[in-house]
Amino acid sequence: MYIRYEVSNKIATITLDRPEVANVQNPALLDELDEAWTAAVADDEVVVIVLRAEGKHFSAGHDLKGGFGPKPDKITLDMIYSAESRRYLEYSLRWRNAPKPSIAAVQGRCIAGGLLLCWPCDLIVAAEDALFSDPVVLMGIGGVEYHGHTWELGARKAKEILFTGRPLTAAEAERTGMVNLVVPRDELDTRTTELASQIAQMPPFGLRQAKRAVNQTLDVQGFYAAIQSVFDIHQTGHGNALSVNGYPALVGLEDMKNRIR
Template identity: 60%
Template structure:
């Protein structure tokens, strides 16, 4: 990829910093942003001088999730619609299996510690970026949410919710569309610590630099030990199963309205503003 529009990348002191750089759209993720993000994660993964990876977002919010509003299209993006404007579930499934679940699963298994610096809103598809990370430092204004039940879908593609939140809290967030704030996130172990918004990046990089002092192979082994324990318990099997459940939502929408998302976006946005 010769030109980067939406994601910045830099390295210093054994830490790679990946920055979502579309603040005017609240870092909403279009296809090009996801491809750039994956490219930078790969660069950090295969750079022997990098021991720790930090993911952060410019602007008021970490990410508003998937870019569902159109606009600013990438001419190289693949259209999932048929020539007559109809939608085929098999195309959507294959695309999301690669760009959503596939990318996120790869990031989760990079053999280097990954740290997220999360501020403001982290909505729905933002969790596809957050759940794969190893540690989170959050600003005091952070709000995690996954309100896609409003679109007749059971949750986003990388469904780490139950593992991260516990069964009843995961259901609560999905059923009510409420947000998970900073103090609650720390209390239940989702986030490592809460810091004032203006100290978020500095504190995250202090933590990254501290971890980068360790032996790289030792860090990789420690991460693998924890991830393998989750996998033995069925983590990936559960993710794949719920990914299939997610696509029954798309199939239902296509059968009812001919479009992969059943509910009108304007109505969803109005509901979110009331929260």
Template identity: 45%
Template structure:
């Protein structure tokens, strides 16, 4: 499929009507990605369901902390580039002010869609006025990084790994929510992006990208302990503290950097389309997974 041409009628088959599970326990909202058969690959259906869940938790005064989790073996394998539920050309009710994408030609289609569904949504969730924790197990790849990075804290299992392989695979400089050089030291961020190799949880912890690493069987307990503690603290204090650190990141140019790289990202999409006839260089979910497994074995 060529993502940057006029939209075509594409059959979409959703394997579930509940791509997100939602539960509140003792003041903690548990938002769980629920596409375990596809390693929680993020399609539009899931993205908008995530937004609904974050909005629901924000509106509920009984919720004092939010945990983002992934059902199954992996937290998230990233954006959906090859499941039957890939809904690139499906229109959803917009949450931000970017307009319809499905009627746009060529590169404008992806540029419009990703302003909302990727960059815009992640910024929206980062600003939720309640503390958020990502509970990460297994793979946290590309688009999965974006979901973990918008959370205030990250608790990971010992078998978790983090990866952004889109440069080696597609010639694209990282995922749309470009926080790499804020989550990692610059030279390490370059390694992470240029080589696209897996970073294990212990190494991610050494750079401060992860707050705590525990055995997988202790992951839920450890995450819940922090969430429960945060839920018992002063609500306004938590919000102001979160805003304080976010503000420092903005003073360091985080938003401006993301805006600049977003345009580079879409220039690379357009280049792929012109040179290879496909905006993601012909990479499929299967070919990406096979490449990742091969690299991990070497």
């Protein structure tokens, strides 16, 4: 079990519980996470969903060594596309569109695939030590699968972060509007729970309508179409890697690891 799930006082708390490896995401963790989101949405007692993580870091992203499972005799772009479209795109979009308010509590490193967990949430509370990054350009790919960068950061800041691979601090993320609140690390859970409790007192139908109104506005502006089309751009990185070395884009992996340590 990689996920803990509990409900109390109208709040469903989903916890990433793989702290010994900085909550990296293998297929089993993502499947369990989606099951927890589904349970929270189905539970009429739940008004607000909180996503948090055990340990020093929120999530170091995808398990790049085991994310595709054992190396098969032959791997095709279709195999990669199918696996990533399910767990890295469809899951994130489903969590984003869950009809209940959600809050991500982020501490430490939130790297690449970690963004696919917090960006779908409606609000983000960040510890002062939180660092957000997407260094996958080092792997020859233009960004993670759920490409929310432009929407979360604005075009120029999104380009800067992608072009350099450097992490965005919690304070910077708050200034862009990506983060709602920055708090001391030892207050992260308390402040997140306080915010969730405040929201949980609101009428659930009103919250659902408010969330739909904002998300629908973003979709009218092109969010959904952009996310889908940029996912296909992401796959060209894998296609290039397959043509060069016959396996998913892991070129530059060691350089990326060195930069994020």
